[in-house]
Amino acid sequence: MADFETPKLKEYPVIPNLVDDVMKGSSPFIAKPLHNEPLGFPGELVEGWKDKAIDKMEDLLGKYRGLQVYLDSCVKCGACTDKCHYFLGTSDPKNMPVARQDLLRSVYRRYFTFAGKYFPKLVGARDLDKGVIDEWYSYFHQCSQCRRCSVFCPYGIDTAEISMAAREILDTVGVGQKYCNEIIAKVYKIGNNLGLPEPALKMTLEDLEEEIEEETGLPVKLPLDVKGADIMLITPSADFFAEPHIDGLKGYAKVFHEAGISWTISSYASEAGNFGMFIGSYENMQQISTRIREAAIDLGVKRIVHGECGHAWRVAYSFWNTLIGPFDFLDPNYPVPQHICEFTYDLIKKNKLNIDKTQNDHRTLTFHDSCNVARATRMGDKPGGQFDIPRAIIKAVCNNYVEMDPATTKEATFCCGGGGGLLTDDLMEIRVKGAMPRMEAYNEVVEDYGVTNLACICAICKSQFSKVLPYFNEKGAPQKFSMDMVVSVHQLVYDALVLTGQKFGDELDAHVAAMEAAADD
C-alpha cells in the first residue's frame, strides 16, 4: 500500500479543522503528446500559455452561462465548505468547494472584472502564473465533479462546472491529464475505454454465454453486432470483464432473455463511458457519443438501453439528445435512452419476472446512490425516480435491505471518491481519503445491521469501492471490508431471477455434463 495514512472511520461525522496544503502534492500523471493530440489539444505546455489560457477562459465565459454566473455570484457564505468528501477526508482547505472555485475565480477576477483589475488585493484576485497552473492541475483533479456542493449552495453554484472549465483550459494550453486523455484516445482508435478490440469482445461474450448456460441450463445470448435487433445495449466496457461489473452484465442478459426481446451490443460503440465530460470538452464529449448514434443507425435498432454507469448515464440522459440527437430514427414509444433499471423495473411492475428472493438471503444489502445518477439524471417519469427505481429493484429481489444515514444518500449522497477522472492508481491517496465519508456511513450499517454487501449502479463506483474498501480494515483486527462486498444491482437480479425453463439440481448437472461432452468433441 502507498505511503499515506488511511483516515480512521469515526462513529459520527466530524468536520475537520483546516490543515493547509496537505494535498498539495497530489497530482495525476501529465499526459504525453501522444495522449493529447488525438483529442485536438497541443502535446505539451505551449508557448504563450498565459495569453492562451486567458483567451480560453474568455471563450468559455461566452459559451457557458453557468460558468459566468457562478464566477460572479458566490457570496462566500461558506455553506458548501463542509460538503465535499475530499475536504472531509483530507482537511485540505483547497478542497472546500468554494475554495476550489476560488482557484479559478481569483484569476477570473484579475482579468475580467473591474474590482480585480484595479483592487486585486481587496477582492482576492491574482495573476496567472505557472504556480497557479500547477495548483489548478492538482486541485481540479481532486474534484470528482459529483455536484454535492451544488445541492447546498443557495445559488446552485456547481463546482463541477468550474472544474470542467479549468480542465479544459489546462488541456488547451497542453497540460492534460494522462488517465483521461489516454482513455479518450483509445475510444477514438478502438471504440472503448479499455482498448478491447472486437475479437476479444466477441470471445468474452461467448465465455459469458457459456457461463450463464452452466448456471441456468439455458442458452442465454449476449449478441454482438446483430443488425435489426430491437435494442442496442450501451454499457461501460468495464462490464465486459471487470469484477463485479461482469455479473451485472450477466444480469442484463438474463432480463433481456426473459423479456423475450432481441438485443445486441455494438463492437463499434462498445463503451458507455464518456471521459469527454470529465475534461469539460463539449467537442470531445460529442465526438465520443457520436459513435453511439452511428452504431444505432448502422444496426438499425429501435431502442437504446443503457447499462449501470454513473457519469455515462449523465451524458446519456442529460446530454445525448443535445449532442447526438434528434433520435427520430428510434421508436418514439420508449425513452431514449432508457436505463436498464427502468427496463427491469418495468418488467417487475408488470409481474413479468419470476423472482426467488431467497436466492439473495445470504446477503444484507445497502445501496450507494451514485452521485451522477442521483444529482444529474433521472429514471422513470417522476423526479426522484433515480432513487426509487434502483431501490425498488433491490427490494424486489432481496429480503434484507438497509438504508445508510439519510444525510449521505439520495441527493445528499457522497461520491465514492473515484469519479470525475480520478480512478487511476496515481491518485490513490485522494481516492482513499475521499472515500472516507461514504465509508463511515457504510461502516455504520455494517456494524449495526450486519450489512454484507454494497450495491452500486456505477462502473466507477464498483471499481473504486473494490479497490479502496480493503484500505479501511484496521491493522490487526479481523478483516471487516473486502472487495467482494461490492455488487452490481443487476447481479442481485441475476441471482434471484428464475428464467422460464431454467434448470436446477440434477437436471442442470446433466445439462452441464452434456455441454462439456460436446465441447470435448
Add this chain to the structure above:
Amino acid sequence: MSFLSVTYILLFYAATIILFVGVGRRIYKYAKTPAPLKIPTMPAPTTKVGVAARLTREVVFFESLFKANLWTWIFGWMFHASLLIAFFRHLRYVVNSDTFLIGPVIHWHLLQLAGQYTSFTLIIGLAGLLARRIFVDRVRYISAPSDYLMLLLIIGIGVTGALMTFVAHTDIVALKDFVIGLFTFSFSALPTSLLLLLHLGLVIVLMIIFPISKLLHAPGLFFSPTRNQVDNSREKRHIADWAKPLDETRGKS
C-alpha cells in the same frame, strides 16, 4: 441650496445610473450567454411551473441554504427579510400612505411600526454573519477583505438608520421633500445631519459597488442553470446556437 445637497443629488443620480446600467448590462450578458447543456441539480422539476416554484422557494425561503447550514440560514434570512421590510418602510419618503399600492397590499401602520425594529434584526443578522466569517475557520479561510467590508458597509447603513430612528431624529419632512425632489427634478435641500449624510453616503456606495461585486448573486440566482432548468432532456432537444454547426461535423474526424 448648499454645496453638500448638490453633491448628494449628483451622487444619487450617478449611483442610480451605475446601478441600473451596471446590473442591466450584467443581466443582458447572462441572458445572452447560452447554457449549452442541461445541468439542473436533480431531482429537478419536470415543468416550467415547477421551476418557478423551485426558484420561488430559493428566493423566499433560501431552501438550499436551509439544507446546508442552519446558522447561516438563520442569520442570512433574518438579514434579507429585514432588508425587505426596511425597503418598504422607506417608501414613506417617496409615497403617501394613501397611495394605491399601500392599502390593499401592505398595512401601512403595521409596516411603519415593525419597520422601526427591523434595524435590530438587520444588525443582528449581519453581526451573526460577520461572527461566522471571523470565528469559523472555514469561512475565515475563504473571506477576502471585500467580504468583511461588505458586511461592515451594510451594518453601517443599519446602525446609522437605527440611530436616526431611536436616538437623533432627522427632519423627515424635509427629507421627504429632498427625496421627492430627486424624482421630480424640483430639488430641495438635504437636511443636515451627520448621521443622515453617513447613512445616505453608505447607501450610495452600496449602489455603486452592486454591479461589480458579489451582490450580483441577486440576479445570478435567476440565471443559474442548476436551478432554473427544467428536467426534460430526453423529451426535448436542448441546443445552444454555437453548438448547432457541430451537428454537421460530428463523427467526421
